[in-house]
Amino acid sequence: MSIAALNKVEMKPKEYKSDVSVVWCPGCGHHGILNGIYRALSELGIDPDNMMSISGIGCSSRTPYFIKSYKMHTLHGRAGPVATGAQLAQPDQCVMVTGGDGDGFSIGGGHMPHMARKNVNLTYVLFDNGIYGLTKGQYSPTSRPEMTAYTTPYGGPDEPMNPLLYMLTYGATYVAQGFAGKPKICAELIKGALEHKGFSYVNIFSQCPSFNKIDTVQYYRDLVAEIPEDHDPGDFGSAMEIARGLSEGKAPMGLLYQTSKPTLDEKLAEIVTKVGGHKDYDLNKIVDLYRP
Ligand SMILES: Cc1ncc(C[n+]2csc(CCOP(=O)(O)OP(=O)(O)O)c2C)c(N)n1
Structure with a gap:
């Protein structure tokens, strides 16, 4: 089942907003990602009756509350298995998971490879702010060692993981990366992910001005660079190279890889x-x- 077969509705991005007020801090990058999601849903004309929005626990995991759709706010780290079950039970629905780097790669890390290798037909949007926001600032698998937080007052001992390399390695069939400060690009990438048949993963950098004091908007602005136009997303080797970083230490923004299985x-x-x-x-x- 692909979403192309679903009924289309005409709804403006703001019409996808639910009645629940968005409670994120002012300046949080998650606002930009949410706007990207609204825009993607509107451009695809997705009927809220055909949409399941599923999350674990975290600031980012509150996202389903803010979207007009069926929704499940599940357990910390367990959105993936719940979404997999939901997708199998209702294969003609559009299923999207939203969550953070802590939810997805710490407690939920054991589930990520299996969604990818099984090619579960759902979209996973990971709000990557390099910190646990909801619990007020502990370091996460994507934190840079320089970041000081409650759990790492002298900086962290670990190298951050690379979600793009991880997802490519485990067989995700759509892998993209965006930045919350570029909601139009986020919308394009999320739209492509929702249209894709199979497991689509979109990693989105999102600043947390309250607890992550080093990954600021400016830091991400300087960090990201659009993937060169001549990159062929069907070329796995080239996607792996790009996932390791572009020249001058820039992080890639755009679609790295897409294949059909x-x-x-x-x-x-x-x-x-x-x-x-x-x-x-x-x-x-x-x-x-x-x-x-
Ligand atoms: C089983 C369990 N362990 C720990 C927690 C506490 N907890 C809630 S959210 C969270 C991490 C949130 O960080 P992240 O997923 O990166 O999302 P963010 O809030 O940064 O968007 C933790 C550790 C919990 N709710 N349940």
């Missing part, structure tokens, strides 16, 4: 069909497969 729901449907089930599989048929 069967999705988990398609592969399961095929298995069910093989054993005589209906091609529009239902979960009971899958359970039947594993009965002795």
Whole structure:
């Protein structure tokens, strides 16, 4: 199922806002990402009745509250498995996960490779602010060692992970990176991710002015550079090179990689069909497969 088959509605970006007030701090990058999401949904004409917005716990994980859609605010780090189940149960819906670097790569880190390698048909938007914001500033897997926080008053001992290399390595079929200060680019990348059939991952740098005092808006502005236009997103080797960073230590912004592979729901449907089930599989048929 791809979202191209869904009913289209005409809604302006602001019409995707729910009645819940956005509670993030002034100047938080998450506002920019949310605007990018509204814009992407509007440009794709996604009907809120066909949309599931799912998250774990964190400032970024509050995002589903602010979007008109079906939603689940689940447990810290567990949005991925819940979204995988939701997508398999409702394969004709548009499923989007939103969450932070702590939610996705600390407590939820064990789930990330499996969504990628299974090619679960959902979009994962990771709000990467290099810190745990909701819990008022602990270092995360994407924090730079220079960042001082409550848990690292003298700086951190660890090298930050590279989410792009990670996702490419585990087989994500759409990998992109944006910056909250560029909501139009965020919207383009999220739109592409939602249109993509398969596991799409969008890493978005997002400043946390309250707790991460070194990754400022200016820091990210100077850090990011658009991926050269002659890059072919079908070229995995070149995507890996770009994921390691552009020249002069710049972080890439844009679409690194996109490929087409069967999705988990398609592969399961095929298995069910093989054993005589209906091609529009239902979960009971899958359970039947594993009965002795
Ligand atoms: C099982 C469990 N452990 C820890 C917490 C506390 N906790 C809530 S949010 C969070 C991290 C949030 O950071 P991140 O996911 O990066 O999102 P941000 O708030 O920065 O957007 C933690 C550790 C929790 N809610 N549940």
